[in-house]
Amino acid sequence: MNRGLLALAVLMMTAGRVASSEPVLDSLKIGGQMRYYWIYKPDGTQPDAPLVFVLHGYGNPGKKQTWMNKAAEQHKFALCIPHGWKDPKGEPSWNVGYPFQKGWQVDEVASMEKLARHVQKKYRLSRKNTFMTGMSNGGEMCYLTAYSKQKTFKAVAPVAGLTMEWIYRTMEAPQPMPLFEIHGTADHVSEWNGDLQNQGGWGAYMPVPIAIGYWVAKNKCEQEQTEHIESLNKASGRAIIKHKYTGGPTGCEVWLYEVTNGTHSWFEDDINTGEEIWTFFSHYLE
Numbered sequence: 001m002n003r004g005l006l007a008l009a010v011l012m013m014t015a016g017r018v019a020s021s022e023p024v025l026d027s028l029k030i031g032g033q034m035r036y037y038w039i040y041k042p043d044g045t046q047p048d049a050p051l052v053f054v055l056h057g058y059g060n061p062g063k064k065q066t067w068m069n070k071a072a073e074q075h076k077f078a079l080c081i082p083h084g085w086k087d088p089k090g091e092p093s094w095n096v097g098y099p100f101q102k103g104w105q106v107d108e109v110a111s112m113e114k115l116a117r118h119v120q121k122k123y124r125l126s127r128k129n130t131f132m133t134g135m136s137n138g139g140e141m142c143y144l145t146a147y148s149k150q151k152t153f154k155a156v157a158p159v160a161g162l163t164m165e166w167i168y169r170t171m172e173a174p175q176p177m178p179l180f181e182i183h184g185t186a187d188h189v190s191e192w193n194g195d196l197q198n199q200g201g202w203g204a205y206m207p208v209p210i211a212i213g214y215w216v217a218k219n220k221c222e223q224e225q226t227e228h229i230e231s232l233n234k235a236s237g238r239a240i241i242k243h244k245y246t247g248g249p250t251g252c253e254v255w256l257y258e259v260t261n262g263t264h265s266w267f268e269d270d271i272n273t274g275e276e277i278w279t280f281f282s283h284y285l286e
Helices: 003-014 069-075 108-122 137-147 165-170 208-218 273-282
Strands: 024-030 033-040 049-055 078-082 125-135 156-159 179-184 223-230 239-246 254-260
Touching (some): 033 108, 069 078, 078 108, 108 137, 156 273, 165 208, 179 273, 208 254
Parallel strands (some): 049 125
Antiparallel strands (some): 024 033, 033 078, 223 239, 239 254
16 A cells, blocks of 8 residues: 555544544445535534535536535634536536436435445534535535435535436425525526526426425415525625515424526635525534
């Protein structure tokens, strides 16, 4: 074993016992295939701290710096940043049923649940306070997780994510779920108005307002609060309309941040994305 690999092995063995100022690469074999992931426990993170999964977009393997790192450092929670496996096109991604993923036998929700249980135990993190956010394809995974029979992730926060039509038509979420979507109205990768004709090649998917409306109804939210704020980049011409749906019997809220003229991004030029997502998740800490 060369010195670089030896150093990496040592880091992997010790990462569960010590916090770090930088994310550490680790792995777990799931279904006979190695799942790599970055784990970030900021210095000062306590045992049983919350855990947030951060899922990358299509074709972009998980990077150790994400829109959640600063918030994790500030609030002392841990991040797990998994790498998607390669799909039939050879791209690292999440299996959410795109047409070109047909025949790809990967149960992503089960895989993420298994990884979460492993990370919770190895790194002494909370089994109760585990959440998921994701960008684009990772956002679709958030929706698929919310619709699935799983008991691991308490709330999800997709960024520029979509509800695929097949999910909307064929699945029924087993229980209410807190959900927070951030989406730009000028996003031409994940169209605000949907793509039911599959003109973009990603498969048919629902308009964002309809996708959010499903969860407003599922959570039986009775109140809507709307707030208009300027983008942090005031010269951009963008603004954010914050829709907050509350008042449901289970306390599961739905938030939608509508970024007017916003394109396909993390929106960090417009809002403090990580801080906003953590504020949402923190409502559900036990």
